[in-house]
Amino acid sequence: MNKINSIRKDWSLIETLIAEDRKILDIGCGDGGLMEQLENNRNAITHGIELNRDLAANAIARGFNVVHGNAELDLSQYSNNSFDYVILSQTLQAMMKPKDILSELLRIGSKAIVSFPNFGHWKIRLQLLISGRMPVTESLPYTWYDTPNIHFFTIKDFLNLCNEMNIVIEKSIGLTSKGKQFDISESITGVNFFTHEAIFLLSYKNFEPIKIKSSKKVFAKNSVIAN
């Protein structure tokens, strides 16, 4: 798959994860392609952030609500739970502090959708093993010295981080390098080997109120239900 097709595929999968009439923040929205798709097909209300000046200008000129800025600096301005979904497509690996970003996504949005290229894919492993040099592939096409991708991670790494952060994976879709689609959670063996790109729908573990009864008042307390 070339880069454009891969992004289109990514978008159409993201679309399947999104319900109708929702409010969405697209981080790294480019010229608004995904926003347009979600407005047309999901009747979404969309907002975007884009670091690249020319892309942001294009998106604004196309009539989208786009703020030209750096998500790593600007996300803090958004209020808690102000969006239904926050989307980070193919950018987590380019963030300075991916963990902080992840927790910001789920602070601002009820749900987050994150997609990324899997550094554990067999082609990448093979390249490093055989050539002994940093892998260059279709989804990670840059040489080590000029890549915007500064944090490489695999699906396993991502799953561990989610677990550590009490993040629930509601849905997960994997794509092979041929574009074949499968459910990551149902395929146990070899997932980290064959998944070329992964898309996750995330939320926090359910907080359920625990009611403590006393003679006079009912106290409610938010607490994590342990698995």
Added chain:
Amino acid sequence: MKTKFTTDTKLESEIAYFENINLKLESGDIIDSFKLAFKTYGKLNADKTNAILVCHALTGDQYVAGNNPITGREGWWSRMVGPNKPIDTNKFFVICSNVLGGCAGSTGPKELQNGSDVAYGSNFPSVTIKDIVKAQSLLIESLNIEKLFSVIGGSMGAMQALQWAIDFPDKIFNIIHIAGALKHSAQNIAFHEVGRQAIMSDPIWKNGKYFENNEVPERGLSVARMIAHITYLSENAMHRKFGRKLQSRDIISFGFDADFQVESYLRYQGKSFVERFDANSYLYLTRAMDYFDHDETFRKNIEFSHNPNNHLKYLIVSFTSDWLFPTIESKMIVNQLNSLSREVSFLEIDTDKGHDSFLLEEPQLDDVIKGFLTNNFTKINE
């Protein structure tokens, strides 16, 4: 409200008279009657949905496009407003009025006081951006336009656009706010104060009564303009334009003539300004900008004055080399709107032309304004 309209052929403007309207100003003073001089471009459509109000900056006027009869030159934003221009008058009905307190035909210090044959001068009441916008809203009302599609302005015009969003959110669909801020900063007030002191220390100013002897405090006003003009440029722009180049000479004079081109340029700017602008108006309008401050109140105003279904859109634009209204000021507006999940777009345009960039050739500004207006107009009227 019954508004009388006339055409002033000398000013090539429409004049709207608001008589016995008792306009209450923020200061508490009341102007019983006033007039606004305005120009319109393009045609209002049958549904009256295509009206755009353009707000002028400190020394601007209603002549946004076409000929300006006062200067004999093209309107101040004729590169932006006109047929097939970014603000396309084939499509939109553009209104631009001279602000209350101005000096191009609207009621201001150089106009005669109601029922007398003496000009206001220093007796003119203090006006604020809020008062200016209130007067504009009466004009829009008298033109039978219920809802403006857009309010657009740069610098002091941006202040007016923001004030529209705060005071009349239900009467507009969007604002385009260029090179503005929530407040006039201490540095900006300081520059204005130097300008005002230059005017008031000119012996001809005479407490604002210079018109009694048909005189103009030219020196003071031109110095005020020279100072202000520096703040509208950037160091790079000045260097690019003038460097240390000498004016009409090969060697320095060892005196105080305008040896350098930049000096000659500023002197020219000052001199041509006094021919078209009233010194008292300059005092009043710089003051109106100084008093502009929504730093503490903006968020609350927007949060509580908007009903949740109000889809008022904001386009905020800043310029990298603008040190008078730097990007950080625009971002404060953007941050507050984002924290309330409002429909806001923001772009910082990369240019070395300084604050004046909004009046100059900036293709990205053109593209964004044109696209924002066209696409949002289609969205609303689909």
